[in-house]
Amino acid sequence: MAWLARQVSRKQAQEVWICMPFSDSAVIAPIMHALRHSTVQIRLIPEFAPLRLINFQVNRVSGLHAFDLSVTSMTGWASFSKRLEDIVISALILALISPVMIGLAIGVKLTSPGPIFYRQERVGWNGRPFNMLKFRSMPVDAEKAGVQWGNAKGKTTTRFGAFIRRTSLDELPQFINVFLGDMSIVGPRPERTVFVEQFKEEVPNYMKKHMVKAGITGWAQVNGWRGDTRLDKRIECDLWYIENWSLVLDVRIILATAFKVFTDKTAY
Known part of the structure; x- marks a missing residue:
C-alpha cells in the first residue's frame, strides 16, 4: 500500500x-x-458480472449508502407524467375511435354467438393479474382444450375474427384498460399467467419486465419483435425501455406504431 x-x-x-x-x-x-x-x-x-443491472445508481437510504441494482425510474414525477400521458391519449383515442368500436362490436355480435369482449387474464405491473380486453375473435369454446400461445397454427377464429386479428383491430378495447389504469399506452406487452409461470424459469430476467405497467405497444414491437418472435430479444428490448424511459421515447414509439400496426402481418 x-x-x-x-x-x-x-x-x-x-x-x-x-x-x-x-x-x-x-x-x-x-x-x-x-x-x-x-x-x-x-x-x-x-x-457485477454476470448480473443484469437496471438503472444502477448509488443512493443514500436511512443514512446508509445503497447500490440500486434493479430499480424502475418510473417513480414520483415520472410516474405522474406517465399516468397523465396515458389518461390524455387514451381518452382522446377512445373519443375518436368510438364509432369504429361500435361498428366492430356489431360485427362481432352478428357473426358469432357470445359476448362482444374477450376478457383474458394477463400479468401486469408488479406481477399482478388483470383482465385485458379484446374484441372476441374466436368462438366461445375455442380454448376448451387448453390455452393456446400467441398465433399458434390452427388457432380457431371466426371469419370476422380473422379480419380483426389480422388488422389488430381486436386490440382496440385495451385503450379502456389504459384509461382505467390497468395498462399503459407504451410498455412491455403482457402475457398470460400460465405462460409467465413457464417463461420466468426459462428466460433470464423475464419478471423484470413487470417493474412497469404493461403496454399496448412497446420498444420490442416497433423493433420487429412482436407476435411469435424470439422471447429473449423481446425481454432485452423491454429492459432497455425500462432503463431509458422518457416521454420523448414514448412519443417515438407511439408514432412508430402508428405506421407499423396496419402493415405488420404479426399480431400483438
Missing part, C-alpha cells in the same frame, strides 16, 4: 480507481488508509 501512495504522489494522479469483485472488499479499507494524506479522488468500480 505504501507503493501505491508513492505512485500517486510521483505521477500526480488525479484519480484512483479500485476495480475488484465484492469478495475482495476487505482490500478497500487499507487502500483508503494508504491514501489518507492524498487529495486524489478515489472511485470504486465493483465487478
